[in-house]
Amino acid sequence: MKEMGVKDYISILTRNWKYFTVSFFLVLILSFVFTLNYDRYKSTVTVQIQSPEIAENIASLTFDGAARMAEALADQRINQIQQRVTSTSGLIEVINKLNLYPEDRKRMPLAEVAADMRKKIQLDMVSTSLANPTAAQRASAGQLSAIAFNLTFAYDDPLKAQQTTDELISRFLDEDLKQRRVQATETNAFIAYQVTALEKTLEEQDKKIAEFRARNPNARPESLAFNQQMLASTESSLREVNTRISSLEKQRGDLKGQLALVQPYSMAVMDGQVLTSPDIQLKALRSQLAILKGQYSERHPDVIRVEKQIQLLQKQVRPTRPRQDTSKFQSRLIDAETRLKILEETRSPDHPDIQNLKGQIAQLKQKIATSRATSMTDEMVQDADNPTYLMIVSQIQATEASLAPLLDQRTELERQIQEYQRSIAEIPKVEEEFSALTRDYENTMIAYRELRARQLSAEMSEKMEADHKGERLVVINPPELPTDTSPGRKMLLLAGIFLATLSGIGTVFVIEILSSVINGQNHYYRLTGTLPLVSIPYLYTERERQNRKRHLLYIAGATVAFITVVLGSFHLLIMPLEVAWTLLLRKFGIY
Amino acid sequence: MDKLTRALEKARQKRLARLSSEHGGAGELLKGGTPNPDGTLPVDGDDPGSLPAPVRRSRIFHISDTQLEANRLISRRLQDRNADLFRVLRTKVMQEMGRIGARTLGVTSPVYGDGKSIIAANLALSLAQDVNQTVLLVDLDLRDPSVQRNFGIDAELGLGDYLKGDAQVPDCMVGLDIERLRLLPITHPLEDSSEVLGTPKMAALARELKNRYADRIVIYDMPPLLTQADTIAFLPHVDAVLLVLRDGGTTLEDFERCRDALANFHVVGAVINDRRFKLI
Known part of the structure; x- marks a missing residue:
């Protein structure tokens, strides 16, 4: 209480x-x-932010992230456009065109009227429902993009409100289109410029690599294994060739040994003696001559005949040449070469001494070569007629003929081995340089590819803009004439x-x-803490009650009469009541 | 005028004729059927004979229910919610007075118009209904006497005459044809009454009323506490005080001032009058 x-x-x-x-x-x-x-009428237009007609992931295949960001920025873009459309100059154009705020314009500067008008333009984004998990995720990342927006304008004339909304939204769409087109073109131009720059860089790097390759034809890192393999196989070839050479040489030596045992000449019998060779024949003739000279005068025909025979034989028998010639040339060649080396270190290559020495060396080399060439035939008897001998000779010749290319081959193989070894040794250094070059090139290449893809997408989006196929704004719900x-x-x-x-x-x-x-006993209680003994109502007397009743009746009667009179005169003088009632209902939007 | 009324009228005239013949005074004949019958005959009061009254001039006035109703004195009704309220008030007041041994009760209010006179009269009527109580209602509101008006009587002598020294207290008392209720009215307003209540004569009256009629409950219809300066002067002569407040009319300031003024007296309680809505 x-x-x-x-x-x-x-x-x-x-x-x-x-x-x-x-x-x-x-x-x-x-x-x-x-x-x-x-009288404040609102006209609203709903604009859908349409996704591209071509699926986005096709349009920008490699550019997904950026595309999504662009989409997320749709809100921002729309706000930007709004700023532009509702700029003071833009609004003043609209005001003048549609003759808005005629009274305000009389007493206020136009800029202020425009500022007032701006407050009455309202833009609401409509976002996708968060029930969609993807959308919810993006919303939490602050990337939720609007799917539509409402543009509302409030004015005290319904028709003007509608017209203004219509005007504003058409400006909005124009602005959007313009902006997007400009943006796409600019983007495209920028990317194209970048692509050109990168292409130039690529070209330069390509050239560098080509040059490097030309400089190091064998030392490419990828040829290491090949070189090693080649080295191994060449070495084994060399071994084989050596084996063959040594076997051939052995064969030749054997043949030569056989040759030494075989008489070059066929056996000739004289005086019961078998004379095998001119030397022996010569010896025999000389001894016969000596015998004959002892028996006969020098004019004895026999002596003369024998002497003639000896002369003839002597012609046949060649004098044996000294065999040390070649080795003598060899030692002289070494000596000359040593001197040349010493001279080359101190003198210029055009020095006469050096020229002279080079000439000497060349002569010596030739001599050695000729002496070698002749050495073989020297050992053989030219006029041999013993078939066995001749056969062995021909065998030796065949052996030597097959030996010569093998020797050449050995030289070649040895040279190759050296070459391979050198290449292998060079590879690490080259590889480093090469990989640096390649890396640069590859990096540039990656950048180029990316940029190229970007360019493609930019070109496509420009094309899409040009063909009106890009993301764009579509009026779903045109501004209606507000009825209420x-x-x-x-x-x-x-x-x-x-x-x-x-x-x-x-x-x-x-x-x-x-x-x-x-006021009342509760109030009294709050004041004093005790209740009043009783609280008594006003004590009406019977007459008062009756008076009151009568009074109320009078008032009611008078009220009814008054209302009747007022309504009646309204009906008769101003407009029929049913019309007024309908008007009233319509005004309140009930009917 | 129906037969019953005529019969009653006849009986009354007979009785009055008998009374007037006893006293030999000027007994006025009643005009039948009028709501304000002025039976002004010297009558032997309802007092027991124990009091040797020198002059017995108490008159008995006939009071009709219609008369009472017209003046909002309804507490004698039986099937009436408001009368029940007064019976509740009666009970509570009697309990409280019995607890403190009070025989006289001053009914006052902060200002005029609070309805204290109606409350006092109704309380007196209600008390008189109780067979154990004899009640004397004394009008002390010299400036605006209302007892006579409320009961619709036209007494010759009143408190004013006593104060002027023209009459003795018993002479001024008025008897009614309501059992166990007597009135001490004021016949004419006394304009220069500001000091009257504080006079020794009033003190003597209070003493006399209290002592001589020891079995009676005396209810003083006092002037408003705040508008009449002498109300407070008389307060020491009453045993208990009943404060009447008007719902939505008594200001808090007045109420506080009354509480201050009554701080040293027995206040049996307050009555909220003119209650506007019954909710609790």
């Missing part, structure tokens, strides 16, 4: 019902009048009723707070 209860509040309201009623109806009438005079004010009159009236009730209650409570009288 000590606290104020619901009943106390109700009793406060009921005992101050007059204040409540006055305040309530005052505010209600005010709100009614306000509602009737309220915003907020609606019904809502306003409801709000008015609510406000009136509030104001009534407020008035009552303010009066209650301001009043300083005792």
